[in-house]
Amino acid sequence: MKVRIRTVLKSAGSLQAGLDAIRDDSDLHAAGLTSHATVNLMLALEEAFDVEFPDRLLRRKTFSSIDAIAEALAEIGVRDEAA
Amino acid sequence: MTPWLAAARAVGVEIAGRHADDVDARGRFPAEALSALKERALLGLLVPASEGGPGAGIADVVVICHELGRHCASTAMIYAMHQIQVACLVRHAGGNPWLRAFIRRLASEQLLLASATSEAGVGGDVRSSVCALDERRGRFALTKQAPVISYAEPCDAILVTARRTPQSPPSDQMLAVVLRADADLQAREVWNTLGMRGTCSNGYRLAAEGEIAQILQVPYADISAQTMLPTSHLVWSALWLGIAGEALSRARAFVRAEAKRKPGVPPIGAARLAEAMGELQSMKGELLACLRQYEAAAGSGDALSALPFALAMNNLKILSSQKVVSIVGQAMLICGLEGYRSDSPFSIGRLLRDAHSAVVMVNNDRIVANNAGLALALRDDPELLA
Ligand SMILES: Cc1cc2nc3c(=O)[nH]c(=O)nc-3n(C[C@H](O)[C@H](O)[C@H](O)COP(=O)(O)OP(=O)(O)OC[C@H]3O[C@@H](n4cnc5c(N)ncnc54)[C@H](O)[C@@H]3O)c2cc1C
Numbered sequence: 490m491k492v493r494i495r496t497v498l499k500s501a502g503s504l505q506a507g508l509d510a511i512r513d514d515s516d517l518h519a520a521g522l523t524s525h526a527t528v529n530l531m532l533a534l535e536e537a538f539d540v541e542f543p544d545r546l547l548r549r550k551t552f553s554s555i556d557a558i559a560e561a562l563a564e565i566g567v568r569d570e571a572a
Numbered sequence: 573m574t575p576w577l578a579a580a581r582a583v584g585v586e587i588a589g590r591h592a593d594d595v596d597a598r599g600r601f602p603a604e605a606l607s608a609l610k611e612r613a614l615l616g617l618l619v620p621a622s623e624g625g626p627g628a629g630i631a632d633v634v635v636i637c638h639e640l641g642r643h644c645a646s647t648a649m650i651y652a653m654h655q656i657q658v659a660c661l662v663r664h665a666g667g668n669p670w671l672r673a674f675i676r677r678l679a680s681e682q683l684l685l686a687s688a689t690s691e692a693g694v695g696g697d698v699r700s701s702v703c704a705l706d707e708r709r710g711r712f713a714l715t716k717q718a719p720v721i722s723y724a725e726p727c728d729a730i731l732v733t734a735r736r737t738p739q740s741p742p743s744d745q746m747l748a749v750v751l752r753a754d755a756d757l758q759a760r761e762v763w764n765t766l767g768m769r770g771t772c773s774n775g776y777r778l779a780a781e782g783e784i785a786q787i788l789q790v791p792y793a794d795i796s797a798q799t800m801l802p803t804s805h806l807v808w809s810a811l812w813l814g815i816a817g818e819a820l821s822r823a824r825a826f827v828r829a830e831a832k833r834k835p836g837v838p839p840i841g842a843a844r845l846a847e848a849m850g851e852l853q854s855m856k857g858e859l860l861a862c863l864r865q866y867e868a869a870a871g872s873g874d875a876l877s878a879l880p881f882a883l884a885m886n887n888l889k890i891l892s893s894q895k896v897v898s899i900v901g902q903a904m905l906i907c908g909l910e911g912y913r914s915d916s917p918f919s920i921g922r923l924l925r926d927a928h929s930a931v932v933m934v935n936n937d938r939i940v941a942n943n944a945g946l947a948l949a950l951r952d953d954p955e956l957l958a
Binding site for chain 2: 518519520521522523524525528531532541542543544545547548549550
Protein backbone atom coordinates (compact mmCIF):
# COMPACT_ATOMS: atom_id res chain seq x y z
CA MET A 490 0.00 0.00 0.00
CA LYS A 491 2.83 2.40 0.84
CA VAL A 492 4.29 1.96 -2.64
CA ARG A 493 0.95 3.02 -4.13
CA ILE A 494 0.76 5.94 -1.71
CA ARG A 495 4.16 7.05 -2.92
CA THR A 496 3.00 6.92 -6.53
CA VAL A 497 -0.01 9.09 -5.70
CA LEU A 498 2.15 11.45 -3.64
CA LYS A 499 4.52 11.86 -6.55
CA SER A 500 1.81 13.06 -8.91
CA ALA A 501 -0.40 15.00 -6.47
CA GLY A 502 1.77 16.15 -3.55
CA SER A 503 3.62 19.00 -5.31
CA LEU A 504 6.62 18.37 -3.06
CA GLN A 505 9.83 20.22 -3.76
CA ALA A 506 12.30 17.56 -2.82
CA GLY A 507 12.39 14.14 -4.51
CA LEU A 508 10.38 11.34 -2.95
CA ASP A 509 13.52 9.27 -2.40
CA ALA A 510 14.56 11.54 0.44
CA ILE A 511 11.23 10.94 2.16
CA ARG A 512 10.95 8.07 4.63
CA ASP A 513 7.64 6.51 5.53
CA ASP A 514 7.62 8.47 8.77
CA SER A 515 8.97 11.77 7.37
CA ASP A 516 6.86 14.85 8.02
CA LEU A 517 5.26 15.66 4.67
CA HIS A 518 4.25 19.14 5.78
CA ALA A 519 7.88 19.93 6.63
CA ALA A 520 8.74 18.61 3.16
CA GLY A 521 6.52 21.31 1.65
CA LEU A 522 3.04 19.77 1.48
CA THR A 523 0.80 22.85 1.55
CA SER A 524 -2.84 22.85 2.62
CA HIS A 525 -3.83 23.32 -1.02
CA ALA A 526 -1.74 20.32 -2.05
CA THR A 527 -3.23 18.31 0.81
CA VAL A 528 -6.68 18.61 -0.76
CA ASN A 529 -5.31 17.47 -4.15
CA LEU A 530 -3.54 14.60 -2.46
CA MET A 531 -6.71 13.58 -0.67
CA LEU A 532 -8.72 13.57 -3.91
CA ALA A 533 -5.99 11.59 -5.69
CA LEU A 534 -5.88 9.01 -2.88
CA GLU A 535 -9.66 8.65 -3.00
CA GLU A 536 -9.43 8.05 -6.75
CA ALA A 537 -6.52 5.61 -6.53
CA PHE A 538 -7.91 3.52 -3.67
CA ASP A 539 -11.59 3.97 -4.51
CA VAL A 540 -12.52 5.22 -1.05
CA GLU A 541 -13.94 8.35 0.57
CA PHE A 542 -12.32 9.95 3.59
CA PRO A 543 -14.97 10.73 6.23
CA ASP A 544 -14.96 14.26 7.70
CA ARG A 545 -13.36 13.10 10.93
CA LEU A 546 -10.22 12.09 9.01
CA LEU A 547 -10.03 15.34 7.08
CA ARG A 548 -7.32 17.02 9.06
CA ARG A 549 -3.69 17.84 8.65
CA LYS A 550 -2.54 14.95 10.84
CA THR A 551 -4.09 12.35 8.50
CA PHE A 552 -1.75 13.47 5.70
CA SER A 553 1.31 14.21 7.82
CA SER A 554 3.35 11.17 6.69
CA ILE A 555 3.15 8.11 4.46
CA ASP A 556 2.65 6.03 7.61
CA ALA A 557 -0.23 8.24 8.75
CA ILE A 558 -1.91 8.02 5.34
CA ALA A 559 -1.54 4.22 5.36
CA GLU A 560 -3.08 4.10 8.83
CA ALA A 561 -6.04 6.23 7.75
CA LEU A 562 -6.60 4.14 4.62
CA ALA A 563 -6.50 0.98 6.73
CA GLU A 564 -9.02 2.54 9.09
CA ILE A 565 -11.49 3.07 6.25
CA GLY A 566 -11.10 -0.47 4.99
CA VAL A 567 -8.24 -0.48 2.49
CA ARG A 568 -6.47 -3.85 2.83
CA ASP A 569 -2.70 -3.87 2.73
CA GLU A 570 -1.97 -6.22 -0.18
CA ALA A 571 1.68 -6.58 0.92
CA ALA A 572 0.79 -7.90 4.36
CA MET B 573 -21.80 42.84 32.29
CA THR B 574 -18.33 41.72 33.39
CA PRO B 575 -16.13 44.30 35.14
CA TRP B 576 -13.79 43.97 32.13
CA LEU B 577 -16.50 44.99 29.69
CA ALA B 578 -17.52 47.85 31.98
CA ALA B 579 -13.90 49.04 32.03
CA ALA B 580 -13.62 48.74 28.24
CA ARG B 581 -16.86 50.69 27.80
CA ALA B 582 -15.54 53.47 30.00
CA VAL B 583 -12.34 53.61 27.92
CA GLY B 584 -14.43 53.57 24.74
CA VAL B 585 -16.84 56.32 25.75
CA GLU B 586 -14.52 58.61 27.66
CA ILE B 587 -11.25 58.21 25.75
CA ALA B 588 -11.20 56.21 22.50
CA GLY B 589 -14.39 57.78 21.13
CA ARG B 590 -13.35 61.31 22.03
CA HIS B 591 -10.05 61.01 20.15
CA ALA B 592 -11.28 58.82 17.28
CA ASP B 593 -11.67 61.64 14.74
CA ASP B 594 -8.26 63.07 15.54
CA VAL B 595 -6.61 59.63 15.39
CA ASP B 596 -8.27 59.11 12.01
CA ALA B 597 -7.49 62.55 10.60
CA ARG B 598 -3.84 62.47 11.60
CA GLY B 599 -3.32 58.73 11.11
CA ARG B 600 -1.76 58.58 14.55
CA PHE B 601 -1.51 55.84 17.16
CA PRO B 602 -4.42 56.04 19.66
CA ALA B 603 -1.96 56.38 22.54
CA GLU B 604 -4.50 57.67 25.10
CA ALA B 605 -6.86 54.71 24.55
CA LEU B 606 -4.07 52.13 24.65
CA SER B 607 -2.67 53.60 27.88
CA ALA B 608 -6.13 53.48 29.39
CA LEU B 609 -6.58 49.84 28.36
CA LYS B 610 -3.19 49.08 29.92
CA GLU B 611 -4.05 50.90 33.14
CA ARG B 612 -7.21 48.82 33.47
CA ALA B 613 -5.15 45.65 32.87
CA LEU B 614 -7.19 44.73 29.80
CA LEU B 615 -4.17 43.72 27.68
CA GLY B 616 -3.35 40.62 29.76
CA LEU B 617 -6.91 39.29 30.06
CA LEU B 618 -6.21 35.93 28.41
CA VAL B 619 -3.23 35.11 30.61
CA PRO B 620 -4.22 32.17 32.82
CA ALA B 621 -4.27 32.44 36.60
CA SER B 622 -1.29 30.07 36.80
CA GLU B 623 0.78 32.75 35.04
CA GLY B 624 -0.55 35.67 37.03
CA GLY B 625 -3.40 36.77 34.77
CA PRO B 626 -7.18 36.77 35.24
CA GLY B 627 -7.66 33.79 32.91
CA ALA B 628 -10.47 35.33 30.87
CA GLY B 629 -11.77 33.53 27.80
CA ILE B 630 -12.05 34.44 24.15
CA ALA B 631 -15.69 35.49 24.67
CA ASP B 632 -14.53 38.21 27.09
CA VAL B 633 -12.16 39.54 24.45
CA VAL B 634 -14.80 39.32 21.72
CA VAL B 635 -17.27 41.46 23.68
CA ILE B 636 -14.56 44.05 24.36
CA CYS B 637 -13.60 44.23 20.67
CA HIS B 638 -17.25 44.77 19.81
CA GLU B 639 -17.52 47.54 22.41
CA LEU B 640 -14.34 49.32 21.29
CA GLY B 641 -15.39 48.96 17.64
CA ARG B 642 -18.32 51.27 18.35
CA HIS B 643 -16.06 54.06 19.55
CA CYS B 644 -12.79 53.87 17.60
CA ALA B 645 -12.20 51.11 15.07
CA SER B 646 -8.43 51.63 15.05
CA THR B 647 -8.24 51.18 18.82
CA ALA B 648 -10.45 48.11 18.55
CA MET B 649 -8.33 46.62 15.75
CA ILE B 650 -5.10 47.19 17.70
CA TYR B 651 -6.64 45.57 20.75
CA ALA B 652 -7.93 42.68 18.61
CA MET B 653 -4.61 42.06 16.86
CA HIS B 654 -2.81 42.14 20.20
CA GLN B 655 -5.18 39.57 21.71
CA ILE B 656 -4.74 37.24 18.70
CA GLN B 657 -1.02 37.13 19.49
CA VAL B 658 -1.66 36.58 23.18
CA ALA B 659 -4.05 33.73 22.39
CA CYS B 660 -1.40 32.04 20.22
CA LEU B 661 1.23 32.37 22.94
CA VAL B 662 -0.98 31.19 25.77
CA ARG B 663 -2.20 28.18 23.82
CA HIS B 664 1.04 27.07 22.17
CA ALA B 665 3.87 28.08 24.54
CA GLY B 666 3.95 24.60 26.05
CA GLY B 667 6.45 24.17 28.87
CA ASN B 668 9.04 26.51 27.34
CA PRO B 669 10.39 28.50 30.33
CA TRP B 670 11.36 31.59 28.31
CA LEU B 671 7.86 31.84 26.85
CA ARG B 672 6.26 31.13 30.24
CA ALA B 673 8.25 33.96 31.81
CA PHE B 674 7.30 36.21 28.91
CA ILE B 675 3.60 35.43 29.42
CA ARG B 676 3.98 36.37 33.09
CA ARG B 677 5.57 39.65 32.09
CA LEU B 678 2.74 40.19 29.64
CA ALA B 679 0.27 40.10 32.52
CA SER B 680 2.31 42.03 35.06
CA GLU B 681 3.60 44.74 32.69
CA GLN B 682 0.65 44.71 30.25
CA LEU B 683 2.93 44.29 27.23
CA LEU B 684 1.55 45.15 23.77
CA LEU B 685 2.17 42.53 21.04
CA ALA B 686 2.28 43.14 17.29
CA SER B 687 2.45 40.72 14.37
CA ALA B 688 4.54 40.30 11.21
CA THR B 689 3.00 37.51 9.15
CA SER B 690 2.58 39.28 5.79
CA GLU B 691 5.75 39.46 3.70
CA ALA B 692 6.88 41.07 0.46
CA GLY B 693 7.02 38.39 -2.21
CA VAL B 694 4.20 36.23 -0.88
CA GLY B 695 1.61 39.01 -0.51
CA GLY B 696 -1.19 38.05 1.80
CA ASP B 697 -0.39 34.33 1.65
CA VAL B 698 0.51 34.17 5.32
CA ARG B 699 1.00 30.41 5.14
CA SER B 700 4.25 30.79 3.25
CA SER B 701 7.41 32.65 4.13
CA VAL B 702 10.45 33.88 2.26
CA CYS B 703 12.53 34.76 5.31
CA ALA B 704 14.03 32.01 7.45
CA LEU B 705 15.34 31.47 10.95
CA ASP B 706 19.09 31.27 10.89
CA GLU B 707 20.24 29.33 13.93
CA ARG B 708 23.71 29.66 15.35
CA ARG B 709 25.04 28.68 18.77
CA GLY B 710 21.71 28.69 20.51
CA ARG B 711 20.52 31.94 18.93
CA PHE B 712 18.54 32.83 15.83
CA ALA B 713 18.67 35.73 13.40
CA LEU B 714 16.06 36.73 10.84
CA THR B 715 15.44 39.50 8.33
CA LYS B 716 11.95 40.06 6.99
CA GLN B 717 10.62 42.49 4.40
CA ALA B 718 7.32 43.23 6.09
CA PRO B 719 4.88 45.31 4.01
CA VAL B 720 2.65 45.95 7.03
CA ILE B 721 3.28 45.73 10.76
CA SER B 722 0.60 47.55 12.71
CA TYR B 723 1.80 49.70 15.64
CA ALA B 724 5.32 48.27 15.31
CA GLU B 725 6.90 51.31 16.90
CA PRO B 726 5.00 51.55 20.19
CA CYS B 727 4.68 47.77 20.72
CA ASP B 728 6.76 45.71 23.17
CA ALA B 729 7.24 42.59 21.04
CA ILE B 730 6.43 41.31 17.54
CA LEU B 731 5.43 37.73 16.68
CA VAL B 732 7.14 36.92 13.37
CA THR B 733 6.62 33.98 11.00
CA ALA B 734 9.62 32.56 9.15
CA ARG B 735 10.74 29.33 7.52
CA ARG B 736 12.10 26.84 10.04
CA THR B 737 15.58 26.85 8.41
CA PRO B 738 17.09 28.50 5.32
CA GLN B 739 16.65 25.10 3.58
CA SER B 740 12.97 24.63 4.49
CA PRO B 741 10.14 24.92 1.93
CA PRO B 742 8.00 28.10 2.13
CA SER B 743 5.15 26.36 3.95
CA ASP B 744 7.32 24.96 6.78
CA GLN B 745 7.00 27.93 9.11
CA MET B 746 7.68 28.67 12.75
CA LEU B 747 6.58 31.60 14.93
CA ALA B 748 9.15 33.57 16.93
CA VAL B 749 8.73 36.21 19.61
CA VAL B 750 10.97 39.18 18.78
CA LEU B 751 11.39 41.76 21.51
CA ARG B 752 10.93 45.31 20.29
CA ALA B 753 14.25 46.23 21.89
CA ASP B 754 16.03 43.54 19.83
CA ALA B 755 14.36 44.52 16.55
CA ASP B 756 15.92 46.83 14.01
CA LEU B 757 13.05 48.41 12.09
CA GLN B 758 13.91 50.28 8.92
CA ALA B 759 10.89 52.21 7.71
CA ARG B 760 9.62 51.43 4.19
CA GLU B 761 5.98 52.04 3.17
CA VAL B 762 4.09 54.69 5.10
CA TRP B 763 0.54 53.78 6.17
CA ASN B 764 -1.62 56.39 4.46
CA THR B 765 -4.88 54.59 3.82
CA LEU B 766 -8.60 55.02 3.36
CA GLY B 767 -9.42 53.75 6.84
CA MET B 768 -8.04 52.05 9.96
CA ARG B 769 -5.60 54.92 9.89
CA GLY B 770 -4.76 54.79 13.58
CA THR B 771 -3.37 51.25 13.34
CA CYS B 772 -0.17 52.81 11.91
CA SER B 773 0.46 49.71 9.81
CA ASN B 774 3.69 50.89 8.20
CA GLY B 775 6.04 48.70 6.18
CA TYR B 776 9.51 47.84 7.48
CA ARG B 777 12.62 45.85 6.90
CA LEU B 778 12.70 43.95 10.17
CA ALA B 779 16.01 42.52 11.36
CA ALA B 780 16.19 40.77 14.70
CA GLU B 781 17.97 38.25 16.84
CA GLY B 782 16.96 36.23 19.84
CA GLU B 783 17.38 33.08 21.85
CA ILE B 784 16.19 29.79 20.36
CA ALA B 785 13.77 29.56 23.29
CA GLN B 786 11.87 32.52 21.82
CA ILE B 787 10.66 30.30 18.97
CA LEU B 788 7.40 28.47 19.62
CA GLN B 789 8.03 24.74 19.24
CA VAL B 790 4.72 23.91 17.58
CA PRO B 791 4.72 24.29 13.76
CA TYR B 792 3.08 27.55 12.70
CA ALA B 793 0.66 25.51 10.55
CA ASP B 794 -0.94 24.21 13.76
CA ILE B 795 -0.85 27.57 15.51
CA SER B 796 -2.46 29.16 12.47
CA ALA B 797 -5.22 26.57 12.04
CA GLN B 798 -6.02 26.09 15.72
CA THR B 799 -5.66 29.59 17.10
CA MET B 800 -4.59 32.41 14.81
CA LEU B 801 -7.23 31.97 12.10
CA PRO B 802 -10.25 31.27 14.28
CA THR B 803 -9.47 33.92 16.90
CA SER B 804 -8.67 36.50 14.19
CA HIS B 805 -11.96 35.93 12.49
CA LEU B 806 -13.85 36.09 15.78
CA VAL B 807 -12.29 39.27 17.15
CA TRP B 808 -12.30 41.05 13.79
CA SER B 809 -15.94 40.15 13.17
CA ALA B 810 -16.78 41.43 16.64
CA LEU B 811 -15.27 44.84 16.04
CA TRP B 812 -16.80 45.05 12.58
CA LEU B 813 -20.15 44.31 14.24
CA GLY B 814 -19.38 47.21 16.57
CA ILE B 815 -18.79 49.54 13.60
CA ALA B 816 -22.05 48.39 11.98
CA GLY B 817 -23.96 48.78 15.24
CA GLU B 818 -22.62 52.30 15.74
CA ALA B 819 -23.62 53.27 12.19
CA LEU B 820 -27.15 52.04 12.84
CA SER B 821 -27.29 53.91 16.16
CA ARG B 822 -26.59 57.10 14.25
CA ALA B 823 -29.17 56.17 11.62
CA ARG B 824 -31.74 55.41 14.31
CA ALA B 825 -31.10 58.75 16.01
CA PHE B 826 -31.60 60.44 12.65
CA VAL B 827 -34.87 58.63 11.92
CA ARG B 828 -36.17 59.39 15.42
CA ALA B 829 -35.38 63.06 15.06
CA GLU B 830 -37.31 63.02 11.78
CA ALA B 831 -40.26 61.27 13.42
CA LYS B 832 -40.37 63.89 16.17
CA ARG B 833 -40.17 66.74 13.73
CA LYS B 834 -43.15 65.47 11.71
CA PRO B 835 -45.40 63.52 14.08
CA GLY B 836 -47.73 61.07 12.38
CA VAL B 837 -45.68 60.84 9.18
CA PRO B 838 -43.57 57.69 9.13
CA PRO B 839 -39.99 58.75 8.31
CA ILE B 840 -38.84 57.56 4.94
CA GLY B 841 -35.72 55.92 6.36
CA ALA B 842 -37.57 53.80 8.93
CA ALA B 843 -38.16 50.83 6.62
CA ARG B 844 -34.56 50.83 5.50
CA LEU B 845 -33.47 51.03 9.14
CA ALA B 846 -35.58 47.98 9.97
CA GLU B 847 -34.09 46.09 7.07
CA ALA B 848 -30.54 47.00 8.09
CA MET B 849 -31.28 45.87 11.64
CA GLY B 850 -32.17 42.48 10.20
CA GLU B 851 -28.77 42.35 8.54
CA LEU B 852 -27.11 43.34 11.80
CA GLN B 853 -29.03 40.57 13.54
CA SER B 854 -27.76 37.95 11.11
CA MET B 855 -24.21 39.28 11.41
CA LYS B 856 -24.45 39.01 15.18
CA GLY B 857 -26.03 35.56 15.00
CA GLU B 858 -23.23 34.26 12.81
CA LEU B 859 -20.59 35.68 15.17
CA LEU B 860 -22.18 34.17 18.26
CA ALA B 861 -22.70 30.78 16.58
CA CYS B 862 -19.04 30.67 15.57
CA LEU B 863 -17.96 31.82 19.02
CA ARG B 864 -19.86 28.89 20.56
CA GLN B 865 -18.38 26.55 17.97
CA TYR B 866 -14.89 27.76 18.87
CA GLU B 867 -15.52 27.38 22.58
CA ALA B 868 -16.83 23.85 22.04
CA ALA B 869 -13.73 22.91 20.01
CA ALA B 870 -11.20 24.79 22.16
CA GLY B 871 -10.37 21.79 24.34
CA SER B 872 -9.19 19.65 21.44
CA GLY B 873 -6.43 20.30 18.94
CA ASP B 874 -8.10 17.81 16.60
CA ALA B 875 -11.46 19.59 16.68
CA LEU B 876 -9.73 22.92 16.03
CA SER B 877 -7.82 21.44 13.08
CA ALA B 878 -10.88 19.88 11.45
CA LEU B 879 -11.72 21.16 7.98
CA PRO B 880 -15.43 21.89 8.61
CA PHE B 881 -14.34 24.10 11.52
CA ALA B 882 -11.88 25.99 9.31
CA LEU B 883 -14.56 26.45 6.67
CA ALA B 884 -17.01 27.85 9.23
CA MET B 885 -14.47 30.34 10.63
CA ASN B 886 -13.48 31.46 7.13
CA ASN B 887 -17.12 31.97 6.21
CA LEU B 888 -17.60 34.08 9.33
CA LYS B 889 -14.86 36.42 8.12
CA ILE B 890 -16.22 36.65 4.58
CA LEU B 891 -19.79 37.20 5.72
CA SER B 892 -18.98 39.77 8.41
CA SER B 893 -16.62 41.75 6.20
CA GLN B 894 -19.30 42.08 3.53
CA LYS B 895 -22.14 42.80 5.91
CA VAL B 896 -20.31 45.59 7.74
CA VAL B 897 -19.86 47.50 4.47
CA SER B 898 -23.45 46.91 3.45
CA ILE B 899 -24.92 47.96 6.82
CA VAL B 900 -22.80 51.09 7.14
CA GLY B 901 -23.79 51.95 3.56
CA GLN B 902 -27.47 51.60 4.52
CA ALA B 903 -26.88 53.93 7.46
CA MET B 904 -25.38 56.49 5.08
CA LEU B 905 -28.47 56.34 2.87
CA ILE B 906 -30.76 56.71 5.87
CA CYS B 907 -28.92 59.77 7.20
CA GLY B 908 -28.55 61.27 3.72
CA LEU B 909 -26.53 64.45 3.52
CA GLU B 910 -26.22 64.54 7.32
CA GLY B 911 -24.49 61.18 7.09
CA TYR B 912 -22.32 62.25 4.21
CA ARG B 913 -21.08 65.34 6.05
CA SER B 914 -17.93 64.95 8.10
CA ASP B 915 -19.01 67.45 10.74
CA SER B 916 -22.52 66.34 11.66
CA PRO B 917 -23.52 64.21 14.65
CA PHE B 918 -24.86 61.68 12.10
CA SER B 919 -21.62 61.52 10.10
CA ILE B 920 -20.92 58.04 8.69
CA GLY B 921 -17.71 58.74 6.75
CA ARG B 922 -15.10 57.39 9.16
CA LEU B 923 -17.17 54.29 9.88
CA LEU B 924 -17.55 53.60 6.17
CA ARG B 925 -13.84 54.04 5.47
CA ASP B 926 -12.87 51.80 8.39
CA ALA B 927 -15.42 49.19 7.31
CA HIS B 928 -13.86 48.89 3.86
CA SER B 929 -10.64 47.52 5.38
CA ALA B 930 -12.44 44.30 6.29
CA VAL B 931 -12.50 42.71 2.83
CA VAL B 932 -8.79 43.37 2.17
CA MET B 933 -7.53 42.43 5.61
CA VAL B 934 -6.49 39.03 4.33
CA ASN B 935 -8.20 39.40 1.00
CA ASN B 936 -11.61 37.75 0.76
CA ASP B 937 -10.72 36.31 -2.66
CA ARG B 938 -7.79 34.53 -1.05
CA ILE B 939 -10.01 33.11 1.69
CA VAL B 940 -12.62 32.07 -0.89
CA ALA B 941 -9.85 30.27 -2.82
CA ASN B 942 -8.89 28.40 0.36
CA ASN B 943 -12.51 27.57 1.01
CA ALA B 944 -12.83 26.26 -2.54
CA GLY B 945 -10.23 23.64 -1.64
CA LEU B 946 -12.02 22.79 1.60
CA ALA B 947 -15.35 22.59 -0.22
CA LEU B 948 -13.90 19.93 -2.54
CA ALA B 949 -12.77 17.86 0.40
CA LEU B 950 -15.86 18.03 2.61
CA ARG B 951 -18.90 15.78 2.65
CA ASP B 952 -22.47 16.88 3.15
CA ASP B 953 -23.68 17.03 6.70
CA PRO B 954 -27.45 16.60 6.44
CA GLU B 955 -28.17 16.68 10.19
CA LEU B 956 -29.52 20.06 11.33
CA LEU B 957 -28.67 19.95 15.01
CA ALA B 958 -25.43 17.95 14.79
C1 LIG C 1 -5.78 47.41 8.96
C2 LIG C 1 -4.81 46.35 8.56
C3 LIG C 1 -3.82 45.97 9.45
C4 LIG C 1 -2.91 44.97 9.12
N1 LIG C 1 -1.96 44.64 10.03
C5 LIG C 1 -1.06 43.69 9.74
C6 LIG C 1 -0.05 43.34 10.68
O1 LIG C 1 0.04 43.90 11.77
N2 LIG C 1 0.83 42.38 10.35
C7 LIG C 1 0.78 41.74 9.16
O2 LIG C 1 1.60 40.86 8.92
N3 LIG C 1 -0.16 42.04 8.22
C8 LIG C 1 -1.09 43.00 8.49
N4 LIG C 1 -2.04 43.34 7.55
C9 LIG C 1 -1.99 42.70 6.23
C10 LIG C 1 -3.04 41.62 6.01
O3 LIG C 1 -2.92 40.63 6.96
C11 LIG C 1 -2.88 41.01 4.61
O4 LIG C 1 -1.66 40.39 4.50
C12 LIG C 1 -2.96 42.03 3.56
O5 LIG C 1 -4.10 42.81 3.77
C13 LIG C 1 -2.99 41.39 2.18
O6 LIG C 1 -2.43 42.31 1.29
P1 LIG C 1 -2.57 42.29 -0.28
O7 LIG C 1 -3.94 42.64 -0.67
O8 LIG C 1 -1.48 43.15 -0.79
O9 LIG C 1 -2.17 40.83 -0.71
P2 LIG C 1 -2.88 39.59 -1.38
O10 LIG C 1 -3.64 38.78 -0.41
O11 LIG C 1 -1.77 38.91 -2.06
O12 LIG C 1 -3.90 40.18 -2.41
C14 LIG C 1 -3.53 40.92 -3.57
C15 LIG C 1 -4.47 40.63 -4.70
O13 LIG C 1 -4.26 39.30 -5.18
C16 LIG C 1 -5.45 38.56 -5.21
N5 LIG C 1 -5.12 37.19 -4.76
C17 LIG C 1 -3.96 36.83 -4.19
N6 LIG C 1 -3.97 35.52 -3.92
C18 LIG C 1 -5.12 35.03 -4.33
C19 LIG C 1 -5.69 33.73 -4.32
N7 LIG C 1 -5.06 32.66 -3.83
N8 LIG C 1 -6.91 33.62 -4.81
C20 LIG C 1 -7.56 34.69 -5.29
N9 LIG C 1 -7.07 35.91 -5.32
C21 LIG C 1 -5.87 36.09 -4.85
C22 LIG C 1 -6.37 39.29 -4.24
O14 LIG C 1 -7.71 39.16 -4.62
C23 LIG C 1 -5.95 40.72 -4.38
O15 LIG C 1 -6.61 41.34 -5.43
C24 LIG C 1 -2.97 44.34 7.85
C25 LIG C 1 -3.97 44.71 6.95
C26 LIG C 1 -4.88 45.70 7.29
C27 LIG C 1 -5.94 46.08 6.29
